[in-house]
Amino acid sequence: MRPILKSLFAAALALTTLPAFADDIADGKKVYMTKSCMACHGMKGAKPVLSYPMLAGQNEKYLLQQLKDIKAGKRLGTVDPANNAPYVQGMVDIMHLVDENDLKKVAKYLASLPPGAPKPVDPPHDPALVEAGEKAFNSLGCKSCHGVEGKKPTAKNYPFIAGLNAEYLARAMTEMRDKVRVNGQSKLMFGTIKKAKDEDITAIAAWLSQIDRSAE
Ligand code: HEC
């Protein structure tokens, strides 16, 4: 094809595909605002309540996999002592409101958002604990999949883990180490996380939780 034709062709293609992408994001936002997601995960997925995970700026493929698994009842977890139900139960209960198409769009929307800053904790994490967490993360080999400081996952379907709530991070790691959370690609974690002691998990969670992805 002659260069001029080629670029006209590319421009025409961009015109037909770009609005569809923007529409998906707008539709995904509608899902997020109307299907109760916001009540638990906060404005723009960046201000979750309690110990719930931040979703803004997470990898789209990871989000979609988890959403499908949660809808199908495949993501199991530990029980929240506050109400004696699994932490994930509140989500399971509303998943009848969304279909697979909604999930695709909401994942696209959430992945398009800038990550939020970590929620300040009072009192702040003990600096010695934070330092021990960084050491454990580096020596256990977490970096090979989650990247430097947990903010550069090495595959599109691996999660960002920097800046999430410390309690959530510790829970997720413990659930995978103890093979309670076995859905999705959690198997990839098993070999590494089984080497982490409870103290390592607490320290890694404290360290990761105060890394600010919004600053970049
Ligand atoms: C009642 C509160 C509640 C509602 C409503 C809710 N969620 Fe959640 N969500 C949670 C909790 C709690 C978890 C973590 C569960 C766990 O610890 O295993 C979670 C986990 C997730 C995850 C996995 C995150 C990760 O890092 O693995 C995604 C994605 C998600 N929610 C998206 C949504 C979307 C989209 C909606 C609306 C359709 C929604 N949630 C509605 C409470 C809620």
Ligand code: HEC
């Ligand atoms: C071989 C690759 C690999 C290694 C090494 C690895 N992870 Fe993971 N990790 C993953 C994948 C893939 C997932 C998503 C699992 C799923 O699909 O449910 C994950 C999930 C997580 C989650 C949960 C994220 C969320 O939003 O719920 C945390 C926390 C985590 N990893 C921390 C660690 C830590 C800490 C280490 C080192 C001790 C580690 N990982 C080592 C691949 C890896």
